[in-house]
Amino acid sequence: MARFSAGAPIPQRGPASSLYEARLIYEEMGCKAHTYAPAYLPGDFEEIMRYSSHITFNSLTQYQRYARQLEESAISAGLRVNPEYSEVEVDLYNPAAPGSRLGELSQALEGGLPDGIEGLHFHTLCESSSFDLEKVLAAFEAKFSRYFTQLKWVNFGGGHLMTRKGYDTDHLIALLKSFRRRYPHLEVILEPGSAIAWETGVLVSTVLDIVDNHGVKTAILNVSFTAHMPDTLEMPYRPRITGADAVPQAGKPCYRMGGYLAWQVII
Template sequence: MKAQTDKVNLSLLMAMKGFPLVKAFPYISPFICGTSASGLFEAKLGSHLGKENHIHTPAYKAEDAQEILSVCDHIVLNSPGQAEIFSQLATSKNEFGLRLNPEISAVKEDVYNPCAPFSRFGVKKTDMDEIDSKIMNKISGFHVHALCGSSGKDFNSLLSATIEKFSPYFHDISWINLGGGQALTEDDFDFSFFQKNLDILQNKYHLKTYIEPCEYLVMDAGFLITTVLDIVHNKKDIAILDTSISCHALDVLKNYYKLPVVFPQTCESHHLSKYSYILAGNSCLSGDLFGTYEFEEPLKPGDKIVFGDMGSYSFAQQNYFNGINFPSIAFYNKTDGLRQIKNYTYKNYEEIYD
């Protein structure tokens, strides 16, 4: 992906919301120019990278302003009203952006669509001229986010709408953040779709152009290693695992997709094996199910099941429902082998609820 994004001259910011793990920064740092936070805590964590530190959120707390200014160099305001919080505290190192609502998106589900009707995100074109000039004079960049798992063609549509609606204001800014949600590593993502519009932003208006991926930076780097605790039968064989989809893969539960099993060997669904199992979590939630999988060999208690595609969001959204412990975190490479970097105990759970 680096070679492709270099070719189209995009500056990458890693979105902290999907992968807040400081110990991984040394591995990610060579490929990104900074981080993008959705709130103060993420921004403070992102500051450990030592590069650009951007923040955007629907609304800031006044009591957080001083600390945000101390750790963030780029602060995106969701509305002109938020400028008042920072107006008396900003320093020369702080740059302010304004979030825009281009009123276009390829995202079908409103729950994930920042441009859905009645959206609270950003300023629409019809409202731009009503913003006080004193506020606009402090704005050095724009932020647009309207995609989710979207193609190069969808990204180009977003660029076209943004240029059409907001280009009269581009002469007064120096950067634009085009948000995340571009399916950069998918085989059918075509970078050529948006080259012309990207050239307009960079060569006509001379805008430094950011995007803020997360999922497509780390999605294939994360694995969840689980153990079969028991096999029960209720018309189908059910393998109960020492994990929980509601605790450790909440995004899978919310989005109704199926995680890949990378170990042991599975069968294609159209070649059904006699070794078919529902893989189930160990919580009290009836829907704590990873789905039905077919295996080459029968499962038994003690067997390991390894899920892939766990590098982003699942890791960030894990929780202590039912008091089920967090998985330990380990790094692996061929040189150093497996290194455990974090282990969770009852003490971590107690500190939250005691």
């Protein structure tokens, strides 16, 4: 997690989406977590509190379910909201798609934000540019800025691919500065996840067999697409293979890649 606050030191906090991520941050990074999950298990919550400085709830009912437990703590409570705007085109990956389970809609807050909510959180980007953020931010402000006076912080979530070649960091900085000028009392939190690990490694796999079915040759790999590369099925991304062309080339051998677990689909 990164915090933008001109001149201020970067705080030691990390984003978590589950009990064990929060524990990892607490035990391995030696700091408290900034935790969000679509719902919290009652049996986990006390332990999550131990590891967290901020806890964001996905709905008003989730907040109401745990508000009493938070009362005696120093934990800052937040609510995830849904700005109903995203540039992400694949519905499964689009948290703002109609019917999404992620974040309260502005209509749900017409009676006001409950006392005790100190932050609003949105997350509708995925490997996005600062220009995508600019559009989401405009939607977020249009729908939710009326509550900003009550808040201490806003969280712009993840999906900021600021380490991708060509990402306009100057534009991002200008956006953040402009937001801070308009709302100087708000701490701004960003949670760039994939940006930190972007192109930092390869998945090494061995071809165990080649299966021929009516001329379609499938290389059976000792990896699992579901377990090791779920995005290749869900998004779907096409993995880049070292030394291979991305698309079939006339006159060159051509293989599908298949996982070694029996129930997997072929990509």
